[in-house]
Amino acid sequence: MTENKVGFQNGVSDFISDINPRNTGTGMAAGIFGLSAGVVMISAGQAAGLNPNFIIAWVTGQFLLCGLFGIFIPTYYRQPIPMATSIPGALLFTAVIPSVGLGPALGATLIAGVLSFIIGKSGLMGKLIHYIPSPIIMGMVGGVLLSFGLGMITPLENAFIPAILMISAFFIVTKYLPKFPAVLGALMIGLLYIFISDISFTGVEFVVNYPSFVLPEFTLSAFLAYGLPLTIILIGMETPAGVGLLKSVGFKQVPTNGITSANGIGTIVGSFFNLHSLCIAAPMTGICSSPESGKLEARWVSAVIVGIIFFVAAPFYGILVSLLEITPGFIPAIIAGLALMSVLITTIGGSLGASNYKMGALIAFLTAASDITLLGIGSSFWALVFGVVVSLFIETADFKQQKFERYDKNGEESVQMAK
Template identity: 55%
Template sequence: MKHIEKGAGLATAPRDFLRDLNADNLSAGVVAGIFGLSAGVIHISAGTAAGLPQEFTLLWVISYLMINGLFGLFLPAYYRLPLPMANSIPGALLFAAVIPLVGLNEALGATLIAGAIALVVGLAGWMSLVMRLIPMPIVMGMVAGILLKFGTNMVMPLQNALVPATIMILSFFFAARYLRRVPPLVVTLLVGVGYMALSGADFSSVTFTFKLPEFIMPAFTLEAFLAYGLPLALILVGMETPAGVGLVKGMGYKSAPANAITALGGFGTMVSAFFNLHSTCIAAPMTGICSGPEAGSHDKRWVAAVIVGIIFVTAAPFYGFVFSLIEAMPSYFIAIVAGLALLRVIGSAMHMTFSGKHEVGAMFSFLIAVSGIQILGIGSSFWALVLGAGLSLLVEFRDFDFSRESRGSQGETATAR
């Protein structure tokens, strides 16, 4: 445990949460929570496309919210940092696709092994090496490429829903300019809900359901591990943690507990394997929302991440109801709110990508992430980091400056002794 970073602790977390709670981090947490709830649609779509039973898909999403919500309560509270937890979307797509090929129990067995690998990497303190091999400009290039679609999705409704999209977007900037005591995201949410009420949105299809996660015993095969477990481990260690750490640092925080994030995600993934869930990890888009300027002052943004955990745990048993409610809303509603929440985060990521070293690697990382390509069934986020870092090692080796890093590490070790 010596490599796990120390945090502020949990003893005073409830008191500090109430002390630091304000309109800014509350609104950011609610937006991030709504975004996380809407991500369940991706799981349902992936499950449907793979021909998985609807009952399993619903349990999958309920476990995603409940388990990740519980872990998401403790990580940001312990470190007092905006570190919301969710699951890997690339991992979700791979999970749904591999179940018909290897079986559900076998896929969950591979999940358990992938989680164990991530746990060992975190406990051993190897994330510093991973982060050194994948420099920040390349990480932020991947992040900018992934988040860019949220920006384009925000403006796309101007094409087919011009009036509500214009009203919601303008309300955000009007509030930012003239209503400085009211968080702009709150104004946008209220304006969007008000417009839906006045335009007569149909909520007649909304139904009430209640369901809890169910236990399942994983099974183990080499085929499932090679087809799914190993790629998932690489995604958790090489993509999810660097993306989350990059976002937090990009928002002005000096450090982020990369080893702890990886270890906790690995342990959470091992727990997930017994409840129809494929992974637990830091949530990059929600981290962007919770750590961004819209969440208020730096020292209080951690509250937004805890609010996400509260929303997840509360909503999990009722997700059938939540899903039917989301389906009743116009698609532009969540797209516009999420895009506005991430607007300044996207700008910061773009700036960090193109204003320093590793220019070639960062550019390729950005382009690969934007492209959405899949190689060997693994999504563009992972390959953006791998190929971006590989190309930078080839043509920009001096930018890595391993010798200086090594001397710095030796110096720190000598000082500690």
Template identity: 35%
Template sequence: MIIEKGYDLRESLGVLWKNKNAAAIATGLVATLFSTMGPGLIVMNAAKSGGLTDAQAISWLLGIYLIGGLSTMFMSLRYRIPVVTAFSIPGAVMLAKILPNFAFSEAIGAYIVVAVVTLVLTLTGVMKKLVERIPVPVMLGMVGGVLLSFATSMFTAAINMPQIYGVMIAAFFLSMAFKGFSKKVPPIVVAIIIGIAALGFFNLITPIPLSLEIAKPVLALPTFSLRAILDISIPLFFLVIGVQNIQAVGVLMAAGYKVPINAMYVVPAIGTFINSLFGAHPAVTAGPSTAICASPAAGEKKEFRFIAAFSEGVFWVTFALLAKIIVDSVKMVPKEFTAVLAGLAMFEVFRSAFEGAFAGKFRMGALVAFFIAVTNLSILNIGAPLWAIFLGLLTSFIVERADFRADKIENSEAIEAAK
């Protein structure tokens, strides 16, 4: 079997229909808001930084949310577990810096390389072994370094215009302080509402006519270059297998589900190939959205929490088809508004990255990876993210060899427990 055996899709649909409930659907909606309001802006920011046209930006959004939504619906029905297929948010952040240095066709070729390598490694059984051995803290250190400039840009905007962006950030954190409220209404939604109200009060919204139009794909043709593979494919590959997918695997293991590890790599790999045809970057198994849908908020009976993930898939498809309206709407507000929202949307990613990088093993390697990624320098035409991973790993091999032995034992025990 290429992927693990699961349930009949039609039977699962029957189970879903009989057990549909408000808690699961509402949780799916909350997860949708979490994964669209901020991350969608991050992708649009990357498209703008890369010099893409509006049509290409719309196609990018259409690809990641349409394929992600359909893949999520498939995985939910086949395995009846709350697993969400999405896209790499840190990958989109990284691309905002890297895309200006490449032709867009070279980036598409790099995405396809990620898909092919992930698929081959999974089908040959190598992926499971890699998952056991990759030191996640080093990669998280690299992610933290790449993300740092987005956090500083957010607070720079708040300092320059506190009456708008400072208020948005304050509203975000104040809503987080009320746990019950923030579970129902994501803090990023509060920040968006407050920010739009402030922009309107200060007459900073530019009127643009909006039309209800279904998003259309723009076919993206690839070209392949060694430089793009080194600068784009390799960092994205490590993000996919060592940071993104492994988070979702851990979430489901912790929740007591039997995890279809091959499927959680194969399905996003196929999704990545299809995404690339839309001009969209790699698909992943989403840790945060999977965690939301696997939580008790999705229902007391965990065997029916897959309904939350399926609901999110349906919402994602709807969001994808309305991508043109979303792209047009962003033009109505200052660029600082989207920068602040992107930073706030990534705040949990910041916290997770720094906590995972520096709270346990491989801290020296993670620290080296962080500092190198912050420089954003290119050496021998190879970008900082790859150098960060390589030199971070080298540092850990030199000074933290005991951590590799301990990590190997822990990963082996976790995978055995999941069998």
């Protein structure tokens, strides 16, 4: 059977009927967190010596693209699938431009998008995800998100008062106002702290640079240096992390192939506008799909809110960068950690507390948490590789007892069988 999708029909009316304070709160928290990632991109561009006008146009274009896809994709599937850009891909993109040139880097981006689209459309991605044991996927996701949980605690050392106020607000709202989004309560305390503290807004300025149409160029060296690693990042890191998160919180039919294809289409489109990638955003998926967003069937609204925030904020990102630069970094860190707590409980518990694949799940968790980079590829990919290899060697009996599902040519479930 094909992947579950609702389509765009009644999208607006369903959005209006499903929106509530809980998914609005997590959508706002995820959107603010996602906007802060642009600062990382700007820093990477500056470190690579790229033109400042290009950097602003690049970041602005990325948020416009992610905003558009971030509105349409979760609406189409009615699942919390926020779309963003790959930060590892961004770091690699800025690093290779001085050596291979912008045109060839965009050509390599185009090829990576095409490959991602083909892998998703063929159904291979769905089959691959299905045959990776769930505890290992959860271990990888838990390791990826662990840093966000730690980022919620570490500010207690140097910013104890605002940090403890935000964290306390979250738990107080959770206990006494269960219908109000606790993350939004913590965010309100953080914003109040900004306005009452001695922070100068004099450096805030308005800068706008929109992306322009370009024709990519193609060279083998650029593909090997950037296109191939980007392909692996998109299908080996970004998609598995996002899909694993959705499954961990209770979404049974996750459109793995559709997400992979959408990543490819967005990356292809972006390559003609000086952009480097589009993909499902794992940390924001964790926030939007968490129990903090309320009822499972209405959590998709939070992802659409993220898309709206990105699209509306993109032209004003010059101002946002200035605001983010004067905003204490612990505020978005605490918000992200609080929003992901329920997901961390589910993923870490589902991996380390599983009855099988224990060693592989632990190795996946530790590898992902280490944030290592090997051969230019990030830790979440290697977490899956090392976790599966260790389980295959140590826990062979678990694989023999596992129930597999056959897939049709589209990579979807058809028949269950025991092996």
